[in-house]
Amino acid sequence: MTEPLTLTIDSAATPPAQNIARATAATLPQSFRLVSGGGDVVMIDGRGAWTERSLAAIASGAKAILVVDPSGASHENLTEVLDTEVPVILDTPWRHNGVVSRISPYFQKVDAHGGMLEARVTVPSSSLLRESITALAFTAQALLGAPIIGLEDVAARPDHLTVFGSTHDILIRLSAVTGPIPANAWFRLAGSNAMVTVTVPSSESGASGVGTFTDADAKITVPFAFESAHRSALALIARVLHQRLVPTDIADFRRVCPDGSRAVSSS
Amino acid sequence: MGERSYGVGLVGAVPVAQAIHLPTLERLGDRFSVVHVADVNATVAQQVALRAGARWSDDASSLIADPDVEVVVIGTPDRFHADQVIAACLAGKAAVLCEKPLAESVSEANAIAEASARTGVPVIVGTMHAFDTSWISGLREWDHRRMTAHTVRISAVLPPNPWAEDFATQITGRPQGRSTPPRGIDPAMAIVRGNVLGLAIHDLPLARRLLPDGPVTVLAAHPIKPWGVEIVATVGDSVLEIHGSVGVTWEPKWTVEAISEGGLLRTDFPLSYVHAGSGTTSITDGEQTTVYGPHHDDGYLNEWEHIYDILTGELSVGDLGSLVADLAFALDIADQAGELARTKGAA
Numbered sequence: 001m002t003e004p005l006t007l008t009i010d011s012a013a014t015p016p017a018q019n020i021a022r023a024t025a026a027t028l029p030q031s032f033r034l035v036s037g038g039g040d041v042v043m044i045d046g047r048g049a050w051t052e053r054s055l056a057a058i059a060s061g062a063k064a065i066l067v068v069d070p071s072g073a074s075h076e077n078l079t080e081v082l083d084t085e086v087p088v089i090l091d092t093p094w095r096h097n098g099v100v101s102r103i104s105p106y107f108q109k110v111d112a113h114g115g116m117l118e119a120r121v122t123v124p125s126s127s128l129l130r131e132s133i134t135a136l137a138f139t140a141q142a143l144l145g146a147p148i149i150g151l152e153d154v155a156a157r158p159d160h161l162t163v164f165g166s167t168h169d170i171l172i173r174l175s176a177v178t179g180p181i182p183a184n185a186w187f188r189l190a191g192s193n194a195m196v197t198v199t200v201p202s203s204e205s206g207a208s209g210v211g212t213f214t215d216a217d218a219k220i221t222v223p224f225a226f227e228s229a230h231r232s233a234l235a236l237i238a239r240v241l242h243q244r245l246v247p248t249d250i251a252d253f254r255r256v257c258p259d260g261s262r263a264v265s266s267s
Numbered sequence: 268m269g270e271r272s273y274g275v276g277l278v279g280a281v282p283v284a285q286a287i288h289l290p291t292l293e294r295l296g297d298r299f300s301v302v303h304v305a306d307v308n309a310t311v312a313q314q315v316a317l318r319a320g321a322r323w324s325d326d327a328s329s330l331i332a333d334p335d336v337e338v339v340v341i342g343t344p345d346r347f348h349a350d351q352v353i354a355a356c357l358a359g360k361a362a363v364l365c366e367k368p369l370a371e372s373v374s375e376a377n378a379i380a381e382a383s384a385r386t387g388v389p390v391i392v393g394t395m396h397a398f399d400t401s402w403i404s405g406l407r408e409w410d411h412r413r414m415t416a417h418t419v420r421i422s423a424v425l426p427p428n429p430w431a432e433d434f435a436t437q438i439t440g441r442p443q444g445r446s447t448p449p450r451g452i453d454p455a456m457a458i459v460r461g462n463v464l465g466l467a468i469h470d471l472p473l474a475r476r477l478l479p480d481g482p483v484t485v486l487a488a489h490p491i492k493p494w495g496v497e498i499v500a501t502v503g504d505s506v507l508e509i510h511g512s513v514g515v516t517w518e519p520k521w522t523v524e525a526i527s528e529g530g531l532l533r534t535d536f537p538l539s540y541v542h543a544g545s546g547t548t549s550i551t552d553g554e555q556t557t558v559y560g561p562h563h564d565d566g567y568l569n570e571w572e573h574i575y576d577i578l579t580g581e582l583s584v585g586d587l588g589s590l591v592a593d594l595a596f597a598l599d600i601a602d603q604a605g606e607l608a609r610t611k612g613a614a
Contacts, residue, residue, distance in 0.1 A: 114491065114492030115491050116489070154486050155487075157504070159418070160418050160505075162508070171497065177417065177526050178528060179526045179530070180528070180552055190517055193515075214518040
């Protein structure tokens with residue numbers, strides 16, 4: 001049996017982020033052991049200056065970083081983190097939910113040239129609109145296996161944010177609105193041969209995501225898995241270190257995250 | 268049982284008449300009977316009339332002049348709607364059901380409204396979703412809760428019409444689809460306008476009902492393949508999203524959603540043409556979800572029962588102001604979105 005990795009919660013983490021880390025680590029007791037400092041993995045609170053905290057942890061010897069709920073960051077800082085070549089997993093609301101990796105091959109089967117990917121979420125607060133759009137785009141890239149470029153605000157209101165972008169041949173429409181329901185993300189891609197949809201629960205929920213692929217022959221539902229995105233992200237860290245995987249989270253995030261070092265239009 | 272049966276004349280023996288109105292009127296056979304079918308294609312008119320046990324002609328004026336025709340259904344291309352609806356009004360018919368859109372311009376719609384008011388002939392637009400029982404119940408509750416939508420989404424992801432028509436009937440003389448726009452019409456503009464006035468038109472009156480009054484500004488309009496559109500607009504302080512997409516093998520999804528700070532309304536409608544009962548409407552707030560429907564009766568059936576209630580005096584008919592406003596709303600979006608698609612395509 002592999003020895004558990006040690007996990008340290010960054011001292012700057014807010015109590016809610018610490019609670020997330022502890023609760024999640026408690027579900028992977030054979031993979032992680034919490035230690036007060038010098039852990040193999042350092043959990044950073046994404047609500048603060050997380051790129052700076054990540055660089056500090058890496059400088060102190062962390063083998064991998066988990067950033068919970070990363071907010072915006074400057075591209076310069078993201079590049080600095082990327083250049084360290086230390087694995088960093090971004091625990092954004094939906095990307096690492098297991099349903100995303102299970103359904104993404106089906107997204108990539110759709111002949112969607114000239115078509116459109118829709119992504120939507122309803123969030124509880126206006127303050128979450130911008131980062132939810134970034135998280136939707138971050139997840140959409142994983143679903144499509146392709147970079148998203150040219151993100152532009154189309155409608156920005158206190159309770160609504162719609163952003164358009166594209167891959168090399170698909171229009172991307174991302175929409176976040178405020179409302180009183182759980183922040184489940186929903187994606188749909190319709191092409192000339194098939195349609196695929198996925199609903200990804202909010203990151204703290206262990207409810208199963210639901211992904212379906214429909215073509216002329218059948219409607220396929222990918223296997224259910226009742227694992228929260230937080231747990232999937234932490235479990236991924238273990239696989240990254242044990243299997244020497246190279247996550248692309250920072251590079252992918254930089255592509256869709258507004259550059260925090262520049263003025264960004266705000267909702 | 269109905270107390271009396273009304274004679275119906277179908278102007279345009281197109282798939283809508285064959286797949287929607289004929290089966291619906293058969294279900295209401297104690298209240299309506301098709302007595303006359305007219306189509307410019309005499310063969311199609313004859314064949315469809317034969318099915319219905321009706322007489323036939325190859326022009327609308329003969330049908331409108333037929334004294335046995337009490338209710339006229341206009342299912343011709345949009346450019347003929349205004350003249351034919353007005354002619355039916357002036358002929359003193361009992362009612363006119365016009366397929367959507369009511370007309371090609373607001374001035375035409377105003378002329379229809381004026382003719383209807385002058386003659387007292389009620390005019391109904393065949394917006395079947397507006398007659399859906401679950402939608403009506405959900406909307407009543409939405410209004411009761413005084414919800415104000417900051418976002419309204421209408422989305423139709425559907426197979427091509429023939430796919431659905433074939434579930435509803437066996438079509439005679441199916442017209443060939445136009446694969447390219449008429450000469451001189453920008454292709455992107457044609458797709459966007461065609462989607463708004465051919466597909467979104469089903470739900471724009473519902474969207475208008477959920478949105479505040481206010482100026483319409485289309486912010487983005489993209490044609491999407493194989494045949495669809497994505498439009499984002501503001502209406503007053505709210506946002507309207509329009510998504511339409513027609514493909515070969517997809518699972519149909521036809522929805523209207525409204526989102527407010529206090530709750531969400533969502534209606535899932537069944538596929539068009541088929542008689543699959545009503546939609547299902549849900550209202551979700553922070554505490555619970557209330558679901559309306561599904562009901563056995565579909566919007567097509569309710570549409571004709573609505574007409575019957577008008578004919579028998581059970582329902583009074585107001586002026587056509589709301590129908591004219593619905594058309595003006597749709598045309599405004601179609602014009603702005605079409606122009607945006609054209610200029611973006613040209614850039």
